[in-house]
Amino acid sequence: MKVNKISVGKSILFFAVGTSLIAQPYTPKEKTYVQPAQLENIFKDVSLTVETPGVNKNKVSFTSQEEMMEYLNKIVKQNKNIKMEIIGYSQEGREIPALFFSENNKFDKTKPTVWIQGQQHGNEPASGEGVLAVISQLSKENFQKELLSKINIIIIPRVNPDGSWLFKRGSASPEDINRDHTKLNLPETKALKKLFIKYQPEVVIDGHEYSSTPERYSTLGNKGVLPYYDVLMLSSTNPNLSKDITNIADNILIKNGEDNLSKKGLSGSWYYTSVPKKDKTPFTLEMASGDAIIGRNAFGLVPSISILVETRGIGIGRENFSRRVESHLTIYESFLKDVALNSDKVRDTVRKAREEVIQKGLNTKDHDEDKVIIVSNIKDKGMGKYKFIDLETNEVKEFPVKIKTSKEQDVVLERSRPYAYILPPGYRKVADILENHGVTYYKTMKPVKLKVESYEVKDIKKADKIYEGQYRTYVKADTVTKEILFPSGSYIYTMDQSQGDFIALSMEPESSSSFVLYNIVPVTDKNQIHIYRAMDNLNIKELDVTTK
Incomplete structure (x- = not known):
């Protein structure tokens, strides 16, 4: 199956997880890689166009939690179009703030809403600082006039305050917040999803940093x-997603984002992971x-236009920090302006995609x-050439x-x-999770016999x-x-919901x-797996059920 083909003709780079081993610490919590001095010609200092606590x-x-909160409170007090709420608390009790930007401090549902979040991973500081930079920019009257007549904006600058304090990727638990967006096991993801479902943003931007160290590339x-x-x-790559949504993400927002980076002497491409x-x-x-x-997926x-943004930065401490923050700011500004410029198209495309899933x-x-695609493999495109910095010459070159x-x-x-x-x-746990996702369900009030599909397990393996x-x-x-007699209190999740594809991916074993x-x-x-598929219309109105 071909899923929304894109051009990858430009040189691309990728994400490599891991911490570096060279022992010159730039923070109390991490040993960092020291870049060769010659790279100053490639990664030239840039002056950040706004002030933030960490630059x-x-x-x-x-930026500490206390510095961030002081900074946010100061901005909110000075601006009538911005309000702030504490949407939840981390595992160690730290506040998770969200800022709301709207014309006259009123969210207009006829406008698309853009959601920006930073620092799901605590050891990616420029992702959080970049969000603080865009908050600073949005506090300016000229930016508000340009944007808020067309869009609403929600910003969560630090999703993972515990990880930030500990300067580590994971949460305090140490589960990865960015691997918890289905099961919602963590208070941080529960708080995010609750807010997300309340506002149903059309556009989501998720800020991160990727590894800047050489360990994974030794064979190049x-x-x-x-x-x-x-x-x-990278936009959402689940194969069930609407092609119209992917088209806006890839061919308007990301394409223009790369162009705007280039105008500032910065570089951008598609996000990849590396296989050492x-x-x-x-x-x-x-x-x-x-x-x-x-x-991101x-x-x-939901559906929504969802885009991952990663700047190079893991493992190099505060090196090139202003440049990294400015890179985030440049992309966020570009995305916000493009959504505002195309506000009707964005709103209508997302609404259409949601309605199509319901139908x-x-x-x-x-x-x-x-059919819903349950399992798929990414496509092998063969050999290509992509840009890296050659450590032998300290020059940018293409490698196969x-x-x-x-x-x-x-x-x-x-x-x-x-x-x-x-x-x-x-x-009940499944019901609680899906309810947190905004999924509605019915409960039977008395036993009912229904014709359904059940799963016949052919193979099972425990990790x-x-x-x-x-x-x-x-x-x-x-x-x-089979025909199954379902007891009173059984849960029925109908698929006439905008998150129908998500429901299926949660249920299919x-x-x-x-x-x-x-x-x-x-x-x-x-x-046995006690999940059953009702293929025929159940005539819910004729069943004795309650709605949740």
Whole structure:
């Protein structure tokens, strides 16, 4: 299957997770890689166009929670079009603030809303500082006049205050907040999702930083290479997403964002993860997956226009910090102005995409024509050339690499969209999670016998390593039609909701974001999965049910 093909002709770079090993600390919490002095010619200092707490040549640490809150309170007090709310608290009790920008301090639902969030990962400080920079810019009257007549804006500058304090990627737990956007196990993601569902933003921008150190690239060049691009970007890549939404993200927002970076002497391209090699097989760049546990994809499946923004920065402490923050600011300004310029198109496209998913859920006749992609593989595009900094010459050069793109995917498993999923009364946790996602459901008031599809488990494997707090359960199953007597209190999740695709990916056991995979719905001792697919219209009005 081909999913919304894009051009990757420009040189691209990618994300590489990990901390560096060279021991010259720039913060009390991290050893950092020291860049060669010659790179000053490539990553020239830029003057930040706004003031933020952390951009100060004499500062040796990054913006603390206290400094951030003082900064935000000062801005809010001075501006009638900005208000601030504490939307929740971290695991260690730190405040998670959100700022709201609207004309005359009133959100107009006829305008699209843009959501910007920073620092899901605590060791990515420029992602948070860049959001503070855009808050500073938006406090200026001229920017408000230009934007707020066309759009509303919500900004969460620091999603992970505990990780920021500890200067580590994960939360205090130490689960990764950006791997918790399906199961919502953490207070931080619960707070985000509650606010998100309340306002239903049309555009989501998620700020991060990627690794700037050479460990993963040792097989490239004679002495290795370093990442080159200031900014990497990627829209949601779940293959079920509307092509019209992807088109706005890729061909308007990201394309213009790259152009605006270039005008400031900054560079931008598409976001990739890297696959390190210890042998001489081709070094591989993989565009990040469409997994719904990741914020970029979970927000995209609402549906919304959802874009990841990553600046180079992990592992280099405060080096190039002003440049990194200015890179974030440049992209955010570009996105905001483009959404304002195309406000009607953005609003109408997202509304249409949401309505299309709802209508698919109401259609119980053309099951063979409407399938949800459950498992897919990103496409191998063969060899290409991409830009890195050659550590032998300290120059930007193109190197041969293999490229795999998630903008084109091969379907491994797809299933017909059901009318509803049904679970027995014992699965209250699933109901709580999906309710937090804004999903509505019905509960049966008395026993009812229904014809449904059930899962017949063909293969089951338990992971031998823990991942995000769970030993994941990998299942392969077929579906068989049965009549099941459902007890009073059973849950019915109809698919006539804008998050219908997300519901399916949560329920289908083979999905990489499935409740079965993460043991929220366990496989029983008899290899049963108590999730059922109602393929025919249940005539809900004729059933004895309550609505939630």
